[in-house]
Amino acid sequence: MAATIEARGLRKHYGATVAVDDLSFTAEPGEVTGFVGPNGAGKSTTMRMILGLDAPDRGEALIGGHPYRTLRNPLCEVGALLDASAIHPGRRAHDHLLWMAHYNGLPKSRVGQVIEQVGLGSAARRRAGGYSLGMRQRLGIAAALLGDPPVLMFDEPVNGLDPEGIRWIRGLLRSLAAEGRTVFVSSHLMGELEGTADHLLVVGRGRLIADTTVRELLARASGEQIVLRTPARSEAMTLLANAGATVAATDRDTITVRGIAPDRIAAVLSAGGLTFSELSQHRATLEEAYMELTRDEVEFNAPTVGGTR
Numbered sequence: 001m002a003a004t005i006e007a008r009g010l011r012k013h014y015g016a017t018v019a020v021d022d023l024s025f026t027a028e029p030g031e032v033t034g035f036v037g038p039n040g041a042g043k044s045t046t047m048r049m050i051l052g053l054d055a056p057d058r059g060e061a062l063i064g065g066h067p068y069r070t071l072r073n074p075l076c077e078v079g080a081l082l083d084a085s086a087i088h089p090g091r092r093a094h095d096h097l098l099w100m101a102h103y104n105g106l107p108k109s110r111v112g113q114v115i116e117q118v119g120l121g122s123a124a125r126r127r128a129g130g131y132s133l134g135m136r137q138r139l140g141i142a143a144a145l146l147g148d149p150p151v152l153m154f155d156e157p158v159n160g161l162d163p164e165g166i167r168w169i170r171g172l173l174r175s176l177a178a179e180g181r182t183v184f185v186s187s188h189l190m191g192e193l194e195g196t197a198d199h200l201l202v203v204g205r206g207r208l209i210a211d212t213t214v215r216e217l218l219a220r221a222s223g224e225q226i227v228l229r230t231p232a233r234s235e236a237m238t239l240l241a242n243a244g245a246t247v248a249a250t251d252r253d254t255i256t257v258r259g260i261a262p263d264r265i266a267a268v269l270s271a272g273g274l275t276f277s278e279l280s281q282h283r284a285t286l287e288e289a290y291m292e293l294t295r296d297e298v299e300f301n302a303p304t305v306g307g308t309r
């Protein structure tokens with residue numbers, strides 16, 4: 001059974017801080033939806049509201065069309081990893097999952113299945129207090145998968161993991177989406193979602209600033225910018241600025257040019273007697289596209305060296 005996650009006009013404030021401000025979006029089955037934004041953007045607060053752990057001031061959040069609190073068997077409708085350290089250190093992973101299964105009326109056989117699925121097999125009888133961060137993440141994910149739910153939500157699941165752990169989580173997210181599940185994953189680093197997310201929701205200061213696909217976001221960030229490589233960098237910058245372009249030096253002999261077309265750039269340079277060795281469309285990385293979107297949205301923006309941007 002497929003199910004969406006929907007937020008409709010969600011708002012939440014804590015004292016004078018508006019953590020989430022009129023947020024609306026839909027996450028669809030069969031896709032990994034990346035929920036990205038700088039620290040303090042409101043990601044965890046939004047996820048807590050979707051999961052019924054915090055009440056919105058306004059708006060509503062729905063899983064498969066229903067508020068979390070009205071779900072009859074929540075573990076079978078949505079699995080979530082919010083805080084991997086939430087398990088008691090004296091508890092063994094196997095017993096923890098067995099207790100969850102029992103409490104939620106799930107067959108015992110699910111425990112062994114999810115332990116295998118997350119690769120915790122040999123460690124499942126050890127106490128969680130001795131687990132590494134990566135093992136605790138795996139246990140949290142096993143708990144989320146226990147009810148075989150169509151919707152999965154993970155809050156910063158790769159935070160602090162080694163490259164092998166990151167690769168494993170990425171593969172898992174993709175395979176869960178390929179099974180037709182709705183996979184919702186938050187991160188404050190866009191690069192972490194490269195090659196994993198299909199759909200991106202970018203938030204800043206509690207507001208939605210982009211609801212897009214990875215492909216569209218890259219195309220938008222790459223468009224219009226031309227990379228020019230020339231030995232006469234400063235002369236070229238002057239000529240192009242006089243011709244109405246916006247220019248910025250990016251390297252010893254490289255300039256990015258906006259606002260005029262490549263054939264016009266070539267014509268201006270040739271009229272000025274300048275040569276160039278490259279004139280190409282700029283290809284933005286996902287991280288660059290994200291930085292551009294969120295530049296003004298960072299809660300605590302560190303001043304740049306020299307006070308200029």
Ligand SMILES: Nc1ncnc2c1ncn2[C@@H]1O[C@H](COP(=O)(O)OP(=O)(O)OP(=O)(O)O)[C@@H](O)[C@H]1O
Pocket residue numbers: 014017018019037038039040041042043044045046188299
């Ligand atoms: N329980 C709370 N009491 C007071 N302020 C809160 C509380 N929870 C969140 N906030 C504030 O709300 C804002 C959004 O926080 P939230 O944790 O949702 O952001 P986030 O995007 O998940 O950040 P991070 O990436 O750092 O986890 C922040 O300014 C935070 O300080």
